[in-house]
Amino acid sequence: MLKGALLGAVAQELVKDLALAIQEQSQYATQFPTHFKELEDQLKYMQSFVADASKLKDKQETVKTTLDALRQQIYEADDLVVDCQIREDYWKMQGSSCSPSLSEMSFRYQTGKKLTKINNQIKRTREYLMSFYNPIAGHPYNKNNIDERRWSSLAFDQSEIVGLTEDAARLRNWILAQDEPQLRIGIVGLGGLGKTTLAKIICRDANLTKRFQVKIWVSVSQPVNEVEIMKSILKHLNADESESSKGNMLDRIYQLLSDKTYLIVLDDVWSIDDGWWERISTGLPKTEGTNSCIIITSRIKKVVKRMGVLETKVHQPKLLDEEESWALFCKVAHMSPNGEESPKLVDEGKKIVEKCKGLPLAIKTIGGLLLLVEKTDFEWKRISGNFHEKLTNLEGNGSEGNESVIASLQLSYDELPARLKQCILSFSIYPEDHEIDADQLVHWWQGEGFVRGKSTETATQSGLICLSELISRCLVEVVQRRNFDGSVYTCKVHDMVRDLTIKIARDEDFCSFNESGKHISNKNSRRLGVTRETTFQTLQGNSKLRALLLTTTHYIGFNKNIELAKVKSLRVLDLSQVILDSICVKDLWYWITSLNRLAYLNLRDVAKLFEVPNSIGKLWGLQVLILGECKNLKKLPTSILKLPRLIIFDVGNCPNIQCLPQGISRLSKLQELYGFKIAGPSNATGSRLGELKALTELQVLQIDINEESHIQDQELKVLENLEKLRVLSINAGDSKDKEILKKLDKLSPPSSIEELYLKHYFGETTPGWINPKSLQQLQYLCLEDSRINMMGKDFWGNKDDKWDVKGLCLKFCQRLKVSWEELQTVMPDIRYLEISQCNSLVSFPCDVEAVGFWYKDENKKGSPKTQKMLSLKKIECS
Incomplete structure (x- = not known):
């Protein structure tokens, strides 16, 4: 089931590149118009085939070798396209209109040969596949090829529950404190984390039994069957509407629930893209005084938020700690929690549990496996030594309670868009528990073409959005975030997710592993x-x-x-x-x-x-x-x-x-x-501020001033031209030169700036252009290591001009004297403060002499703006 998924993603991106090259009538596309058009047509067909073949089970072995060959052909074609695009961009930059050199003629000749060879290879591959592939019988949506998705019911064994006490208490408190017609709660997390179990605990909670007149449990299938969802709701309401139309069923649901307090659980929701939830939710009444509740479990945070769950009502169950993990293992593996077995057996058991890294499903799966082997320290040691291999190769049947870890996580991978499949496989090359720099990931994806710039976003932004989506799907864990808006600095994956990526990466030839999973x-x-x-x-x-x-x-x-x-x-x-x-x-x-x-x-x-x-x-x-x-x-x-x-x-x-x-x-x-x-007047070969005028695509700019720097009067308006600039950092370099300080005071940055950093500035007041009228888009302001005594007079604006700033950072500004009341007057929307050693600040709501933080609303620490942020770690740490 794995083979071909990555191949389809590569083919899809390559087809886009080829189409763009032909549309733009690029130099090298027009050198070989017939070859490129044939390659594009071949790949479009092969892309459709791969999308089907990757979902087939019965033909898996038959197509394996062919898909391997096709993968290599597509990589070679991709290399060829890149070679052409690189040369095209170079000659455009040079503006050369001269006759082609001998090396250029050689390149064109070799390119033509390679294109002909690749087209012939792909054509033969297509003809071979057509000789046995029946697109009707083998279609992935043929009934016999649909994957049996997991389902769930309200039944469960209360005695098997470990480690969800605090989680259940939090959700219970949300419900008991409810004062609204319809509360929506989201439970999100990695596959096997215990989301469904937690929802069951709430449904069976004695404190909530009398609160709800109706309790409804719906296991949401994938793909979603809207009719079956409504039938399930009606069944819980003892109403048989199996022969009714969708509209009639929805009206009936509304009538039956309109005067009742209900609790509805929608378990395992993956997507609402076709609008099914918007339609069904209209049939779930919001009657004043009823205080009903809808609980949604999902692996994708973005899904539950799109279903109307507020950020403050999204709960992610924690991984089990060491004590909880051992308690669960003992229940499943029939071990005595008091250590009545031999010390060696207990030691081996704890080593096995440690490798599960707190994931309940992993503990249950390996515990169930140990029930089938002899209970000796020798056998358990053997299982421990082959832990990852055993866990990876265990097959589950998709039913609750008998689902292998990898089978569970496989669903998360299968549901990823093609562009994200390449991105998640990147994590397979990193060692266990490795903390990964987000910049490195995004630049890697950019360099290989996994992410690309669009008209509305750069490749960097696109990469950060992809990373954010993987985090939202609970496949990637955040290790370090930026305090202000939650931008990701470093991340990692759970060991079980890593095992999955290794399994797929090996099958897809994404990278190489030996039999034991070592890179x-x-x-x-x-x-x-x-x-x-x-x-x-x-x-x-x-x-x-x-x-x-x-x-x-x-x-x-x-x-x-x-x-x-x-x-x-x-x-x-x-x-x-x-x-x-x-x-x-x-x-x-x-x-x-x-x-x-x-x-x-x-x-x-x-x-x-x-x-x-x-x-x-x-x-x-x-x-x-x-x-x-x-x-x-x-x-x-x-x-x-x-x-x-x-x-x-x-x-x-x-x-x-x-x-x-x-x-x-x-x-x-x-x-x-x-x-x-910026170069000084004595340096004839150095860069000048005026040169930035031509860099109209700039979105992030860090300017460093040194002792030699010189700015001419005619360069003061240069920054105005950078209309796409969103982040500006100026390091004044502790310069005491009054002339350069005057020039910095007269700069004219564009109004598009969203983040501003001013460091090592020795002026007595902030530059005049730092005012709410000039910087209307500013969201975050940082003043650091500066000798500023007070904010400039323009900083305070007037009754019509107030800052839209949400975050303020003041570091090592010992002379700056300003009161919190003054700042709040001019920055009414401020919600985040970071202060370090600014002893002269007055009445601030956090420590100003050491290190202090303040949030207006703690629940807003992770702002949705994260998805659109550029990476700022380089600026903040420099």
Whole structure:
């Protein structure tokens, strides 16, 4: 059932790229119009087939080999398209109209040959599949091919309940404190977490029995059957309307419930996209004084919120703690909780329970397995040693109480949109419990094309939205969030989710694993997460590797003779914090600059990186270049200005770089620029503030002022042109130069700014442009390490101009004297404060001498705005 899902996603994205290239009449599409059109037509057909074949069970083995071959063909086609797009963008940037060179003619000749070969291969694959594939009998929605989804009922064994006491108490209190006609409660969480069980506890709760005249339990099938839902409700109401129309059934439901207090549980809801809930909810009356309740269980937080559940009434059951996990295990495995068995058996049991990481379904599944084997420490030790393999291979029949962990989680994967399937598989390369940087994930997805920019959002925003969706579906856990709006800094996945991604990633050739599930490198590896145990010699003959990221090590042992140096297919290379000791940096750069398809290069915080070679200009496909926090980096080559696809450029917190090379205006696609340093009058080759005028796509800009920086009068209005700018950070560099302070006071940032950071500013008052009339969109303001005595007079606006600011951060502003009452007057919507060592502040609602936080409403910490935020970690930490 797994095979083909990822393949379909790759084909879908490739078809989009090809269609766009042809629509735009690009240089290389028009060189081979017939070839590209044939490739597009072939892939569109194959995309439809793969979508069907991936859902078939009886033909799984028959199509396996063919799908493997097709996957390789699509990857090769994708490489070819990228090669063409990269060259097209480069020549557009150069504006060259000269006759093609010999190398260019050679490229066109080779491209034509490859296109012909790929088209012939895909055509043969299609003809072969058509020879046995019956699209009618084998259609995924044929009755015999529909997956039997889990169902549930109100029945359960109360004695088996462990660890949900606090959860039940919280929901009970919500219901008892209710003062509204219809309360809606959402229970969300990972598959196997106990959502259904918790809903059953509430339904059977003695304190609530008399509150509701009617209790209705509906197991929502997938795909949703609207008629069956209404029939189920009527059955609970002792009304038989099986022959009625939908409208009549809904009217009957409304009549029967209109004078009653009811509790309805909708268990296991996945989607409301076809509008079924909007229609059915009209038949559930909201009668004053009845205080009815609807409880919805789902794996997707966004679904319950769309069904009308407020953020404050969404509950996620916690994972079981060590004591609770052991208690549940003892019940299922028929162990004595008092340790009457042998100490060795208890020790092995606790080791097994620890590996379940608090997931109730995992504990129940492995506990049930142990009932079938001899109760000896030898047998249990054997099970413990093969824990992940045993748990992964256990098959469930889809019925409640007899559902394997992987089968349960598989449903969450199956329901993902194609674009999210590639994203969740990325987590398979990281070790257990590894805390993953959100920036790294998003840039990786961007570099490989898993996420793409749209007219309304950048690729970075699209990636953050995908991550947010995976979190909403409870497949990814947040480890660190930004306090103000809940933006994700780091995340991880539960070990059981990781086991699922490993199983699928291995089947899909997403990356390579051995039989025990250990991530390895070999000649077929497509993605590689590097640890201390990784060996590169096994990469011999590899021409498929697309992504390489350091995960738990900062060493790669690179030299020009290792097999990694022969790999030329990389699109993603993350060597952040790599240790360059014992590495010939010249050889490393020679290899890096030979990676023609490289889209994402991260060399953040590389201690002994002194320079970037001019050869980096050969990386025409580079979209993301991260060099931030390289403390010893002194100079950047002008060849960086020849990178036609660059959209993110980070040289923030690189103290030895005095300025960027002149000509940065050529990077017209830049969306995020960190560490823009303004050259002084004596530096004829350095960047000027005026160059930013041409960078109209900028959404994030970090400007660093140093002792040499100089701003001319005619450059003061430059920022006004950046109409898409949403985040602006100005680091004034502790400059005491009165001239530069005057210039900073006269800047004219665009009104589109939503977040503003002013750091190391030595002016006595805030710049005049920091006022509510000029910055009407501002949501968050941060003043840090500054000698400001008071807010400027324009800061306070007037009765018609007040701030829309929601968050305020004041750090190390020892001289700033302002009262909380004054701020509230001009910032009436403020709901978040962060204060550090601002001793002169008056009557603030939090600590101002050390570190203080304040929330107007604690429940608003995780704002929906998270989905649209750009990543700000680089700015906040620099």
